[in-house]
């Protein structure tokens with residue numbers, strides 16, 4: 001290389017280098033430009049290496065020019081690096097930007113199951129009247145589920161056809177919360193005022209108004225001077241509190257071995273208002289059985305039937321929930337379909 005070529009190369013490299021530096025759009029690209037213009041194999045380095053072969057005068061002049069080109073390029077590289085680092089940081093910040101003015105994503109609240117809502121509403125009505133909440137086991141013995149309730153050994157409820165027995169002789173899944181009446185009277189002297197919410201089990205053909213597992217709330221009042229009109233007044237107060245004044249309540253005589261007399265209480269159907277439809281059949285939805293506690297049941301529990309009288313009732317929570325919310329099939333309560341359940345968010 002002669003001095004003229006070296007000069008031309010250095011000048012060309014300055015122009016080429018400045019252009020390449022300006023065109024680099026990422027830090028990686030810029031590093032490649034640095035190697036290409038100032039790296040060991042770059043034309044600038046070749047000139048630098050060849051300087052020693054020149055005469056002193058051109059060597060000095062070209063040495064100065066080479067240094068000048070180098071510092072120009074290094075300056076341009078430094079500036080461009082600072083620019084690119086700045087914009088990489090800006091991009092990072094932009095990506096991480098949080099708009100604090102956006103409305104937050106609210107967690108979706110769950111809700112109580114409709115049967116849980118109705119159960120606590122029923123229980124509330126009675127606790128406000130002074131009743132206390134009692135509980136009993138779901139696996140019950142023969143005494144509490146049948147015998148003490150005056151259900152004779154040949155009663156059909158005792159057969160495998162109607163009740164669900166477990167493998168331990170003498171034990172079964174309780175068929176009604178009435179079993180807890182017995183436990184309440186056994187454990188406490190009158191006056192007794194209890195309500196008993198709980199699950200019961202029966203061998204039933206399942207349909208729109210019948211489940212083989214369902215829930216009841218039992219009520220029991222035993223005191224001196226309790227009469228049938230107390231029962232009627234209590235049930236009417238309950239019906240008004242739960243369903244409002246527009247639903248009609250009907251009492252029909254019925255038979256339950258543990259009460260005398262016994263009644264069946266129905267409320268006019270929410271769908272047909274007593275005319276008769278697919279949901280209710282005859283216009284009425286049967287809600288509960290009730291009656292005056294049979295003297296033999298009082299005696300079975302050690303209560304003096306000469307001194308004390310009482311009434312009892314047992315209602316179906318699903319049936320109450322159907323009337324209250326206009327649900328036409330009780331199976332919906334047990335299917336766990338979120339589209340059904342979420343309609344009860346905030347229900348009261």
Ligand code: FA5
Pocket residue numbers: 175176177178202204209210211212214216218256259262286287288289290291312313314315316317318319
């Ligand atoms: C009884 O269970 C009595 N223990 C009620 C009772 C208590 C009478 C105290 C007298 C004194 P019954 O089998 O009719 O009675 O059921 C009571 C209520 O539970 C019914 O009115 C109905 O609301 C509900 N029920 C009964 N069978 C089913 C079923 N298979 N599915 C859903 N609910 C039911």
